[in-house]
Amino acid sequence: MLVHHLIDPTRLAVEIGYMIIVVSLCFMIFFKTGEIYDLTKHKGIKYFRITFLFFGLAYIFRFLSILFILINITFDIYLSINVFKIFSAFFGGYFSTMAILSLTYSTIWKKLQIKHPLLLFNAIAVLISCIAVISMSPSPLILLHAVLLSFTIIMATHSYSKSRKISPLFILYILFLLFWIVNLFILGPRRFLPIEIQIAFQIVSIAVIGIIYHKVTKWTK
Amino acid sequence: MDKVRRRRDRLEVVYDILKIIRQHHNSIKPTPLMRYSNLSSQSFSEYSNELLEKGFIKESTDEKGKKFLTLTDKGFRYLEKYKLILGFIEEFEL
Numbered sequence: 001m002l003v004h005h006l007i008d009p010t011r012l013a014v015e016i017g018y019m020i021i022v023v024s025l026c027f028m029i030f031f032k033t034g035e036i037y038d039l040t041k042h043k044g045i046k047y048f049r050i051t052f053l054f055f056g057l058a059y060i061f062r063f064l065s066i067l068f069i070l071i072n073i074t075f076d077i078y079l080s081i082n083v084f085k086i087f088s089a090f091f092g093g094y095f096s097t098m099a100i101l102s103l104t105y106s107t108i109w110k111k112l113q114i115k116h117p118l119l120l121f122n123a124i125a126v127l128i129s130c131i132a133v134i135s136m137s138p139s140p141l142i143l144l145h146a147v148l149l150s151f152t153i154i155m156a157t158h159s160y161s162k163s164r165k166i167s168p169l170f171i172l173y174i175l176f177l178l179f180w181i182v183n184l185f186i187l188g189p190r191r192f193l194p195i196e197i198q199i200a201f202q203i204v205s206i207a208v209i210g211i212i213y214h215k216v217t218k219w220t221k
Numbered sequence: 222m223d224k225v226r227r228r229r230d231r232l233e234v235v236y237d238i239l240k241i242i243r244q245h246h247n248s249i250k251p252t253p254l255m256r257y258s259n260l261s262s263q264s265f266s267e268y269s270n271e272l273l274e275k276g277f278i279k280e281s282t283d284e285k286g287k288k289f290l291t292l293t294d295k296g297f298r299y300l301e302k303y304k305l306i307l308g309f310i311e312e313f314e315l
Contacts, residue, residue, distance in 0.1 A: 036306050039299050040232060041275075044315025107314055169314060219309035 011195060018202045019063040025209045026056030032220045047106035047117075054099035055180070061092035062183060086133050093129035093141050100145060100177060101125070104152040107173075112155070138184045145184070149177045172208055179205035234260070236303045238268060239277060239296050248281075248289045272296070 029052040037045045065088040101121040105112070114120060132141045153174060182201050241257045242249050255265040269290070272278045277296040281289050292300075309315075 033309075035298075036302060036309055039295070039302060040306055042232070042306075042310065042315065044310065044313070048313055048315055167314060169312075215312055216309075219305045219312060221305065 014195070014199055014202070015063060015066055018206070019059055021206050022059050022209060023056045025206075025213045026052040026059065029213055029216050030056065032216055036220060043109050044106050047102045047109065051099050051103040051106060054095045054102060058092055058096035058099055058180070059183075061088045061095060064088045065092060085136065089132045089136065089141075090129045093132035094125045096141075096145065096180060097125035097128045097148070098122070100148045100152070100180075103173060103177070104148070104155060107170075108155050142181055142184045145177075145181050149174070149181065152177065172212060175208045176205070176212070179208065232303075232306065234258070234268060235272065235277070235299065238272065239292060239300050242278065242290055242292050242296070243300060247291050250287065250289060254290060 030049050033045060033049040036042075037049055065085070068085060068088060098121055101124060105114075105117055105121070109117075128141065128144050131144065132138070179201060183205070238254065238258050241254055245253075251265075251269065254269075255262060258265060258268075260268065269278070273280065275295075276293055277299060278290050279293050281291055283289060
């Protein structure tokens with residue numbers, strides 16, 4: 001089932017274009033915030049910028065997962081395809097988990113003091129990646145990321161409830177994380193996601209990252 | 222909460238110290254700098270050591286052997302970018 005969807009050249013072109021745009025925007029956010037982090041060593045800026053480094057890498061591995069399946073099917077190359085699948089599942093899971101945790105922490109670090117946050121995030125990310133590899137299915141990753149997203153929403157809502165206003169930025173972040181979870185569906189059977197809907201999701205997700213990028217450039221001239 | 226305040230203040234204190242040096246034609250002795258920056262000697266010592274370590278300021282000695290503090294390129298860059306840094310932190314609620 002999956003094969004017929006992926007072999008479609010339109011779908012492949014959409015995936016390549018989407019990956020290039022999203023990864024470029026993520027890496028540009030990371031590099032553009034380099035100077036202000038270097039000058040301040042501010043903890044919030046640190047976790048904000050590594051979020052986009054990790055998301056950029058996660059999107060690359062998400063694309064590689066699709067590509068490995070395609071290569072295997074199209075050219076009938078079976079050699080070590082499982083190694084590639086394990087490789088991309090592990091790193092895709094790892095980088096995306098690190099990104100979600102970093103983004104959450106960048107906004108709540110003042111309220112939630114953790115002694116060694118990166119160590120803790122790495123441990124959680126490795127654990128989730130191992131589960132993704134062992135199951136060889138995106139479903140546990142989708143589920144675990146949905147749990148992390150719920151945690152983010154609860155934490156952010158708790159902090160915003162004191163100020164009695166929901167920030168537009170909070171909505172952007174939620175959409176950004178939500179689109180990542182939607183994007184994971186592409187690695188599964190995807191019976192319920194026609195290409196038109198997928199493209200629509202991808203356009204909106206590019207717009208969300210584009211808005212974040214635009215906000216970043218405003219302050220990093 | 223105290224730590225938050227401290228962190229926010231920290232960026233501001235660094236800005237104030239660097240601004241004072243610039244206002245004094247980029248050369249000032251440590252004692253008047255401490256006085257103008259309204260810091261205790263212990264806090265001033267911490268900040269000046271940190272700024273020296275991070276390369277925001279450098280120490281120079283005149284022919285009489287007196288110490289002066291001057292801004293480095295990085296120090297000037299911090300002053301130039303300070304408003305943008307604050308804007309960024311506020312924009313992204315960091």
